[in-house]
Amino acid sequence: MPILEARSLSRTYRLGKVDVPVLRDLSLSVAEGEWLAILGASGSGKSTLLHLLGGLDRPDRNRSNPQAGVYFDGAPLAGKSRRDLDRHRARDFGFVFQFYHLLPELTALQNVTVASMVRLGLGYAGRSREVRKVAEELLDRFGLSGRLGHRPAELSGGERQRVAIARALVNEPRVLLADEPTGNLDRATGQGILDTISDLHRDKRQTIVMVTHDPYVADRADRALRLVDGVLADNREESAPMTPVLQG
Ligand SMILES: Nc1ncnc2c1ncn2[C@@H]1O[C@H](COP(=O)(O)OP(=O)(O)O)[C@@H](O)[C@H]1O
Ligand SMILES: [Mg+2]
Numbered sequence: 001m002p003i004l005e006a007r008s009l010s011r012t013y014r015l016g017k018v019d020v021p022v023l024r025d026l027s028l029s030v031a032e033g034e035w036l037a038i039l040g041a042s043g044s045g046k047s048t049l050l051h052l053l054g055g056l057d058r059p060d061r062n063r064s065n066p067q068a069g070v071y072f073d074g075a076p077l078a079g080k081s082r083r084d085l086d087r088h089r090a091r092d093f094g095f096v097f098q099f100y101h102l103l104p105e106l107t108a109l110q111n112v113t114v115a116s117m118v119r120l121g122l123g124y125a126g127r128s129r130e131v132r133k134v135a136e137e138l139l140d141r142f143g144l145s146g147r148l149g150h151r152p153a154e155l156s157g158g159e160r161q162r163v164a165i166a167r168a169l170v171n172e173p174r175v176l177l178a179d180e181p182t183g184n185l186d187r188a189t190g191q192g193i194l195d196t197i198s199d200l201h202r203d204k205r206q207t208i209v210m211v212t213h214d215p216y217v218a219d220r221a222d223r224a225l226r227l228v229d230g231v232l233a234d235n236r237e238e239s240a241p242m243t244p245v246l247q248g
Contacts, residue, residue, distance in 0.1 A: 002073050003207055004030040004053060004175055008068040010060040010230075011048050022048050023059075024230035025033040030175070033205040035197075037218035039235055040227030046211035047179055049227065053209060053216050054093045054177045057084045091118040094168030098180040100160045102152040102167075108159075109135055109148040112167045120173045130172070138166040142196060158189035165196060169206075176200075184215055 006028040022045040030036055040046045051057040053070055055077050064070035069078040072092065077085065102111045112135040119126045124131065134193045141149060142162040152160055161181060168176055180199070182190030198220060200206045210221060218224040224235040 002029040003032040005071040035208040035221045037221035037224040038211045039218040092174045094173035094176045096178040098183040100164045108163045176208045
């Protein structure tokens with residue numbers, strides 16, 4: 001059974017009186033332990049898709065197909081209450097974004113442990129030492145043991161993204177969802193981040209869904225799909241060279 005599945009997913013944004021369809025009847029299956037890349041031009045709907053997969057956004061209602069939607073471990077997200085969805089997201093998903101989304105007032109270590117506070121709620125108080133240890137180990141693994149007390153403004157772009165990845169992993173999520181995690185970094189720093197992700201995938205069999213506009217980034221994954229006109233195609237089906245796109 002796939003760990004994550006999208007069945008006939010559609011998402012339309014409404015701008016004033018105009019409907020803008022972004023995803024149309026898109027289907028996708030992610031196996032446990034795989035690293036899947038989704039390649040697409042800026043504005044093709046990559047972030048929209050990732051947000052739907054991670055339960056940050058809900059798809060259009062599909063009246064003709066009651067099975068349409070996102071499934072995690074075979075169970076539909078659609079039936080979940082807001083509260084259950086929040087809990088599921090905190091427990092099962094780790095998110096990494098292009099612009100890190102770190103909290104500027106907090107140190108690197110605090111930015112990581114705060115994700116555990118969100119997950120554990122009141123249960124955090126009794127486990128704060130243990131969480132701190134896990135967070136320190138992650139930051140150490142990513143070469144940041146000398147940066148625990150630094151605030152985001154005192155870190156380089158690559159260091160910030162490593163903190164963001166540590167934050168995404170502190171709750172040991174079943175799936176890591178990454179939205180252009182190297183999109184804001186120079187090529188060499190981006191390669192370093194991809195190496196970090198690649199090690200994680202190899203050592204922990206971490207399931208990863210990564211969206212990117214960059215074919216070089218997609219090449220690092222086990223499998224790459226291309227998002228075009230709201231649906232997914234096998235990346236190899238299109239042999240024509242990709243036209244350069246703006247990052248986004
Ligand atoms: N909240 C929103 N409201 C209206 N339109 C949106 C919204 N979010 C994204 N869009 C539009 O949907 C399309 C896909 O956006 P997005 O998923 O962010 O693409 P990508 O991540 O591939 O660059 C774009 O045309 C964008 O302008
Ligand atoms: Mg995007």
